[in-house]
Amino acid sequence: MFKKQITLKEPKGMDAARFGFFMILPALVFLLFIIIFPLLASIYLSLSEWSPLTGGGTRWYEAYKFWGWLSNYWNILRDADFLMSIVRTFIIVAVVVPVEFFIGLGLAFLFRDNFVGKKIFHSIILMPMMIVPAVAGFVFYMLFQAQGPVNAVLSVFAFKEVSILWLQGTWSAMIAIMIADIWQWSPFMFLILLSGLMALPEDQINAALILGASKWQRFRMVLFPLMKPVIVIALIFRGMEAVKIFDAIWLMTTGGPGTATESISVYMYKHGFKHLRWSWVAAGGIIILIIITLISMQALKPIKEREEEQAA
Amino acid sequence: MANIVLDKLVKRFGKQVAVNELSLEIKDREFVAILGPSGCGKTTTMNMISGLLKPDAGTVRFDGSVMNNIPPGKRGVGFMFQNYAVFTYLSVYDNIAFGLRIRKMETEQIDKEVQEVARLLQIRHLLSMPASNLSINDMQKVALARSMVVKPQIFLLDEPLSNLDAALRNVMRAELKKIQQELGQTTVYVTHDQVEAMSLADRIAVMNFAVLQQYDAPHNIYNRPKNLFVANFIGSPTINFFEGRYRGGEFNLKDFSAGKMSVSKENKKQVDDSIRGEDIVLGIRPEHLKVGSSRDGVSGLKAKIVSVEPLGSKTIVYMHPDGNPSAILKSSMDSDFKPKIGEMTSLIINEKNLYLFDKKSADLVMRFGS
Amino acid sequence: MEQKLYVKVLKFFLIVFVTMLFFFPIYWIFSMAFKPFPEWTAAGGKIYWFPNNPTFNNFRAIFSRKLEMSPIAGTAIRPILNSLTVSIIGTAIAMVVGIFAAYGISRYKAGGNLPFMLLQLRMFPPIAIIIPIMIMWAFLRMIDTWYGLAIIYGVVTLPFSVWLMKTFFDDIPKELDEAAIVDGCSNIGAFFKVVMPLAKGGIASSALFVFILNWSDFLIALILTDRRWTTIPVHISKLQSAMVGALYGPKAALGMIAAVPPIVFGILIQKYLVRGFTFGAIKK
Numbered sequence: 001m002f003k004k005q006i007t008l009k010e011p012k013g014m015d016a017a018r019f020g021f022f023m024i025l026p027a028l029v030f031l032l033f034i035i036i037f038p039l040l041a042s043i044y045l046s047l048s049e050w051s052p053l054t055g056g057g058t059r060w061y062e063a064y065k066f067w068g069w070l071s072n073y074w075n076i077l078r079d080a081d082f083l084m085s086i087v088r089t090f091i092i093v094a095v096v097v098p099v100e101f102f103i104g105l106g107l108a109f110l111f112r113d114n115f116v117g118k119k120i121f122h123s124i125i126l127m128p129m130m131i132v133p134a135v136a137g138f139v140f141y142m143l144f145q146a147q148g149p150v151n152a153v154l155s156v157f158a159f160k161e162v163s164i165l166w167l168q169g170t171w172s173a174m175i176a177i178m179i180a181d182i183w184q185w186s187p188f189m190f191l192i193l194l195s196g197l198m199a200l201p202e203d204q205i206n207a208a209l210i211l212g213a214s215k216w217q218r219f220r221m222v223l224f225p226l227m228k229p230v231i232v233i234a235l236i237f238r239g240m241e242a243v244k245i246f247d248a249i250w251l252m253t254t255g256g257p258g259t260a261t262e263s264i265s266v267y268m269y270k271h272g273f274k275h276l277r278w279s280w281v282a283a284g285g286i287i288i289l290i291i292i293t294l295i296s297m298q299a300l301k302p303i304k305e306r307e308e309e310q311a312a
Numbered sequence: 313m314a315n316i317v318l319d320k321l322v323k324r325f326g327k328q329v330a331v332n333e334l335s336l337e338i339k340d341r342e343f344v345a346i347l348g349p350s351g352c353g354k355t356t357t358m359n360m361i362s363g364l365l366k367p368d369a370g371t372v373r374f375d376g377s378v379m380n381n382i383p384p385g386k387r388g389v390g391f392m393f394q395n396y397a398v399f400t401y402l403s404v405y406d407n408i409a410f411g412l413r414i415r416k417m418e419t420e421q422i423d424k425e426v427q428e429v430a431r432l433l434q435i436r437h438l439l440s441m442p443a444s445n446l447s448i449n450d451m452q453k454v455a456l457a458r459s460m461v462v463k464p465q466i467f468l469l470d471e472p473l474s475n476l477d478a479a480l481r482n483v484m485r486a487e488l489k490k491i492q493q494e495l496g497q498t499t500v501y502v503t504h505d506q507v508e509a510m511s512l513a514d515r516i517a518v519m520n521f522a523v524l525q526q527y528d529a530p531h532n533i534y535n536r537p538k539n540l541f542v543a544n545f546i547g548s549p550t551i552n553f554f555e556g557r558y559r560g561g562e563f564n565l566k567d568f569s570a571g572k573m574s575v576s577k578e579n580k581k582q583v584d585d586s587i588r589g590e591d592i593v594l595g596i597r598p599e600h601l602k603v604g605s606s607r608d609g610v611s612g613l614k615a616k617i618v619s620v621e622p623l624g625s626k627t628i629v630y631m632h633p634d635g636n637p638s639a640i641l642k643s644s645m646d647s648d649f650k651p652k653i654g655e656m657t658s659l660i661i662n663e664k665n666l667y668l669f670d671k672k673s674a675d676l677v678m679r680f681g682s
Numbered sequence: 683m684e685q686k687l688y689v690k691v692l693k694f695f696l697i698v699f700v701t702m703l704f705f706f707p708i709y710w711i712f713s714m715a716f717k718p719f720p721e722w723t724a725a726g727g728k729i730y731w732f733p734n735n736p737t738f739n740n741f742r743a744i745f746s747r748k749l750e751m752s753p754i755a756g757t758a759i760r761p762i763l764n765s766l767t768v769s770i771i772g773t774a775i776a777m778v779v780g781i782f783a784a785y786g787i788s789r790y791k792a793g794g795n796l797p798f799m800l801l802q803l804r805m806f807p808p809i810a811i812i813i814p815i816m817i818m819w820a821f822l823r824m825i826d827t828w829y830g831l832a833i834i835y836g837v838v839t840l841p842f843s844v845w846l847m848k849t850f851f852d853d854i855p856k857e858l859d860e861a862a863i864v865d866g867c868s869n870i871g872a873f874f875k876v877v878m879p880l881a882k883g884g885i886a887s888s889a890l891f892v893f894i895l896n897w898s899d900f901l902i903a904l905i906l907t908d909r910r911w912t913t914i915p916v917h918i919s920k921l922q923s924a925m926v927g928a929l930y931g932p933k934a935a936l937g938m939i940a941a942v943p944p945i946v947f948g949i950l951i952q953k954y955l956v957r958g959f960t961f962g963a964i965k966k
Contacts (some may be wrong), residue, residue: 019869020790027783027840028796032839038814041831044813060817096963113685121701123949127708130948134900135871135937136916142714145723147712152729181923183707188959195956195964203397206364207455211411211462212385221410225401233963244807247900251919258755267900267949273905277814285810303963304798 046072046283050277060278067259072283078193081259082284085267086291092174092263093242096181097235102187103182104234108197129187138253140180141167142251172258173253177261180248185241189234229306238298245294264288314375314388314465314498315340316361321370323356325413330356332522333370338500338515345501345513349545349573353522355470361500361521362391363470374466387466390459390497392473396451400444404435407443409463423678429461432491449480462493467492469498473508485511508545509592510534518542520635524678543595543667549628549642552601554594555671558587562593568613576663579680583668586678591671598644600665603657613659615641617651631657684924708932713943715935722930740931746923757910758936760910765940767828768913769896772835776892779836780843781885785873787844788851789859795943797848800841801961808838812905819906826908835896842961843892846954849962850884853878856954887951892956914940 002174041060045297049068050060075080111122143150154162166176200218200223208222224231246265254272255262262270268288272281315417317337323331331353346354359365360372363384372379379387399407405426411548430436433453438446439520443454446502452472457632459467473481494497502656503509509516518525518533518541526538537543542552560579563573573594575583582655603615615631618640628649629643641659651657685693714722718737744758784793816825824830854877862872870953875936877883900915907916918936921929948955956964 016790016869017792020786022794023786024783024793024796026779027800027844028793030779030837030840031799034815034834035803035811036809037818039819040810041814045817052334094540110693110700113690113693115362115690115694115697121697123952124701124705126948126952126955127945128704129946129955130894130941131708132898132900132937132940132944133914134898134918135711135940136707137934138918138937139711141705142934143710147723147729149729149731150707163531175819184706187704191887191956192960192964201397203393204399206384207391207393207397207458208410209364209413210362210384210389210391211458212414217414221414222399225399228401230964233960237960240805243805244809246807246809248917250900250904265807265809268807269901269905272809272813278817281813285813288810289806292805292807293802293809296802299805300798300801302799303961306963307797307807 009059020158042282042285043279045279046286048072048279050279052278066279068279072241072280073287076280076284076287081262082267084259085262085264086172086288088101088263089243089245089263092178092181093239094243097159097239097242099178099182100186100189100238101193101231104191104193106203107186107190108194112197119187125190126187128184129191133184133247134251136180138182139247140183140248141252166256167253169237170257172204173257173261177245177249177252180252181242181245181284185238186249191236192230192234193227196227196234200226229302232302233306240296240299313478315342316466316498316500317373317376318357319373319445321357321360321367321372323353323360323365324368329522331367332359334519334522336517336527338498340498340530341496343489343499343501343508343512344374344517345503345515346517346519347506347509347545348519348525349360350504352519352588354504356504360499361466363388381662389468390450390462390464392455392459392467392469393650394473394474396455396475398443398446398454398458400452402443403439403633404441404443404446405439408439408457408461410458415462425461426457427486429457429489431615432664433459435455448475449484451485452476456491458523459517460491461651465497467497469499469501471503474487474503474505481508488512506548510546518545520545520601536676537667538593538676540593541671543669543676547597549598549644551595551597551642552676554596556592556594557590558583558592559590563592564645565594565613567636567639570635573613573661579663582678588669588670588677589672590637592668592677593671593674595667595669596661596665598628598642598661599626600642601641601656602645602660603631603643604660613661614656615659617653617655617657620653622647624675626653708941711934714930715938717931717934719931740935743929743932745934758914758917758939760941761912761914761936764828764907764911765897765913765915766873767938767957768831768835768911769893771828771832772839773889773893773895775832775836776839776843776886776896777847777889780840780888781847781878783840783844784847784876785851788848789856795846800844804841808902812902816905825906826911828911831903831906831911831913834902835899838899838902839892840897842895842958843888845961846888846891846958847881847884849957849965850881850888852881853884853965884954887954888958890947890951894947897944899942 001176045060045070048064048066049071050062050066050231054066103139109127111118131139142148145151146163146165146297150166151162151164154164166172205222215219244265245263245267249261249266250269253261253267259267268281268284271277271284294305316336317338318334321331321334322329323585324482331567334357340429346357348354360367361381374387378469378600397411408426409422409653412425417425419472426439427436431440431454435450435457438450438454446454452475456680458637469488469654473484476484478481485508501509501512511532515527515529516533517527517644526533526542528536533542534546535582537546544553553567554563554567556563557566561575561583565573571663577660603617613633615633617629617631619630621628621630625647627645627647627649629645631641631643633639633641635656644650664680668680670677700837713733715728716731716736716738718735718739721734724764725961727866783793783796787797803845819825819830822830825832859876860918862876864868867875897915898915900919903913912920914936918933918940921933921936951958
């Protein structure tokens with residue numbers, strides 16, 4: 001009996017560390033396969049001036065014949081369209097993320113109370129998030145047509161026929177795209193902030209109330225610091241996705257008029273797949289990767305800290 | 313300082329009545345415990361005093377002025393929450409300073425006040441710590457300090473000791489009593505623990521099912537329980553009840569086959585005068601119900617000893633009346649008493665220790681021997 | 683603190699209004715899907731808020747062999763099946779690989795920085811590395827195949843499946859698998875016999891969540907597919923007609939078909955959406 005107990009405490013098979021390694025092995029292989037090669041190929045291509053047009057179809061490995069060192073980087077960093085697409089993307093992010101945050105926060109506050117049909121309203125508000133972004137783009141393409149519902153509603157308020165060519169104007173197209181994004185992703189903020197609000201320790205707020213804190217003081221001195229981790233997470237994850245914006249733009253304006261609504265992704269897609277400038281786009285891709293890596297290393301810090309805190 | 317008057321307070325949550333027509337007067341500097349089982353409405357009452365809840369009817373008055381529409385922060389109350397509600401994201405210092413900062417006090421003054429209250433509660437060494445890492449008893453002291461530092465006239469405590477372990481609870485109980493006596497605020501203390509209520513309070517308000525059952529000094533609550541609920545709720549082990557009928561100077565007790573107990577001549581008139589119906593319940597506290605063979609007051613009632621709990625200072629004996637397993641009796645005996653399990657024994661009941669309740673209304677009809 | 687009645691009523695109307703605002707675009711797809719051609723736009727000077735003459739013609743059009751008004755045409759059955767196939771297989775890949783990795787990370791602290799590498803991966807715009815992937819796929823003859831697209835879907839959603847499953851495994855007390863191992867189970871046995879059955883709910887909701895993500899993709903399918911394996915979003919974007927411009931009705935009909943599964947699944951796993959979208963950082 002005694003002997004048996006001892007042998008049972010030893011796990012059968014391999015030791016824990018090796019077992020753990022085998023468990024993550026498929027993921028690791030998968031990632032290396034999908035990251036290492038593309039990364040190396042990207043760097044290789046970006047240093048050449050090869051393209052399917054000049055270099056003969058798909059023989060990309062012969063790119064050394066068109067070697068150009070850093071010429072792509074040199075040129076793309078002086079390419080106004082490329083730089084503008086970066087600036088534009090960050091403008092979009094800088095506008096939509098805060099707006100989505102405040103809409104989400106406002107809604108979350110409204111949903112703290114109980115009211116008739118709360119569950120149904122809750123489900124409906126979450127729906128935009130579930131819509132395929134390309135479909136959402138198409139809907140807003142319809143909505144923002146000169147003879148579409150948006151202008152029809154505006155006409156009612158303006159007491160005259162409004163027929164703005166939303167998607168044909170430089171700024172109006174940007175606004176339309178932002179509105180589409182805000183429609184689709186405010187629910188995301190709402191969802192996260194509401195769950196943060198519902199998880200708030202009610203007693204701490206009541207304690208502040210009894211200590212004489214006004215509504216604003218309660219928000220600033222209790223609610224906000226308690227919500228901060230959730231807010232940070234919501235902003236980071238939304239910002240992260242917003243940078244990639246492509247689908248809605250492509251369906252609404254395909255980056256137009258001209259290049260007025262080209263985001264990073266739209267620019268890269270156009271140059272890579274309409275103009276087939278592969279080495280050019282490869283260089284752009286590397287630059288974007290560097291920028292995003294720098295940003296994300298900062299952005300993921302709070303999440304990492306939180307994870308370590310929870311593990312401790 | 314301040315006295316509190318609650319006048320016919322009513323609070324409903326949906327269809328459920330949480331507090332029903334509660335009237336209570338708490339004197340200045342008094343320490344009152346609201347005692348009752350969970351769900352009896354005691355916390356709801358407390359929240360109406362603090363202002364966290366608004367009564368549906370009735371008034372809350374502090375020193376004569378109606379508080380119903382005064383927000384909690386302006387009522388001059390301190391509140392200690394059951395889980396302490398310490399601001400987890402702040403340091404201990406900032407926790408204590410919170411209320412002072414809201415009051416826009418000067419920084420130096422804040423520092424002085426914080427240091428002083430920290431010294432009083434012996435938590436000065438904790439001031440720079442983040443409040444989230446505190447032990448449960450330190451957390452309690454921080455919560456106490458935070459509400460004390462703004463010098464409330466009224467102090468409300470919601471089960472403040474229920475999260476502590478038994479030993480610490482005794483220490484903190486003494487501490488609370490001391491602080492209250494020093495500072496002399498009017499204090500309302502919600503608890504489900506009768507020992508806390510009995511030991512701390514000047515007066516106890518016993519609640520059940522949203523209704524105030526009795527409001528009196530601790531010894532009166534114990535010795536003159538107003539009804540069956542209070543009698544049963546207060547006292548450990550709980551009081552023994554005998555159901556039965558009263559007729560012509562004799563109690564006929566249900567659980568005993570030969571269950572007749574006659575009333576002495578001197579008490580008979582009083583019983584006859586005060587009794588309301590034939591159906592009665594007799595109560596006797598375990599420390600008054602003795603077992604043994606011969607002595608004064610042998611009642612002629614018998615019970616079978618089923619188990620014994622030696623507690624050191626005394627011994628609790630559990631019995632079935634007449635061996636009838638559907639009822640249980642408790643007797644608190646001296647610790648040198650060595651009963652035999654399974655033995656049939658006589659019950660010794662001294663008439664002056666009996667409580668007589670009317671079964672229908674559950675009210676106390678009379679207390680013998682007083 | 684309780685609110686005054688008029689505040690409550692005001693708030694309620696605000697909620698109703700905002701909800702309607704959020705619902706309107708969804709309504710517009712659904713109503714457009716049933717509108718006949720003359721009601722598509724307000725070109726006639728009148729906007730049609732409701733389908734006045736509801737019709738199934740739009741659905742008929744997208745499912746017909748050759749779209750009447752469109753030269754590019756083709757039935758939408760194929761893209762729908764493609765979307766289903768590729769999303770399901772992509773989800774399966776992400777889940778299988780993800781479950782193992784998540785278990786290794788949750789229980790054996792394996793992989794070191796792997797979880798954060800995965801998060802970082804999720805931050806990169808796919809477009810930045812899609813060209814070399816396309817090159818690689820062309821080399822392996824995987825362009826415009828179901829497996830070519832499904833594998834990429836598996837990779838792109840792997841961060842979600844790993845992080846989500848990690849949080850679900852973290853929720854299961856470690857003592858349970860330790861007890862199983864002490865009782866003579868092997869490591870892998872403890873995983874399959876004890877942990878997996880307990881994580882069933884978590885696995886199901888994670889899988890639905892990952893499915894929604896895969897189903898929603900547009901860009902990757904746009905690049906890596908051509909004719910045979912176009913998915914619904916790609917098909918929608920390509921439904922054009924030289925004669926009547928954008929085919930509102932048929933596109934909306936197809937958009938409606940694309941919208942339904944994620945909405946249904948989303949409502950089904952509403953409880954876990956927060957966890958999903960925050961990679962489990964907020965569990966609620």
